[in-house]
Amino acid sequence: MFVNQGxxxxxxxxxxxxxxxxxxxxPGNSMGAAFVDYDLDGDLDLYVxxxxxxxxxxxxxxxxxxxxSAINNDSFYRNNGWYVHQCHD
Numbered sequence: 001m002f003v004n005q006g007x008x009x010x011x012x013x014x015x016x017x018x019x020x021x022x023x024x025x026x027p028g029n030s031m032g033a034a035f036v037d038y039d040l041d042g043d044l045d046l047y048v049x050x051x052x053x054x055x056x057x058x059x060x061x062x063x064x065x066x067x068x069s070a071i072n073n074d075s076f077y078r079n080n081g082w083y084v085h086q087c088h089d
Contacts, residue, residue, distance in 0.1 A: 026050070026075050039078065044079040 001024050002015040019025040026049035035044040052072035 024048075024077060028071065028073070028075065041081075043079045043081060045079050048075040048077070050074050 001017070001019040001022060003018045003078050005014045005016050010063055024046065026048050028048070029052060031051045032049045033046050034047045034049075036047065037043065038045050054071070
């Protein structure tokens with residue numbers, strides 16, 4: 001997660017990578033993210049879309065994994081004001 005640090009003295013805009021600092025350093029194959037206030041508490045929560053990178057054809061059968069151990073599990077992070085909690089269900 002890159003956070004805008006504003007302009008420096010020369011007018012250059014800089015960004016700081018802060019995913020670990022915010023508890024959002026997701027090791028998955030992230031394809032996109034959306035911030036939304038899903039619990040209507042006034043702060044933004046985060047949904048991260050992950051996708052497995054396969055070399056196999058997408059039409060090949062693979063067993064459905066429902067226990068949360070699949071590499072392509074999406075992640076949802078609930079912002080509780082001072083910390084972020086990753087939700088699994």
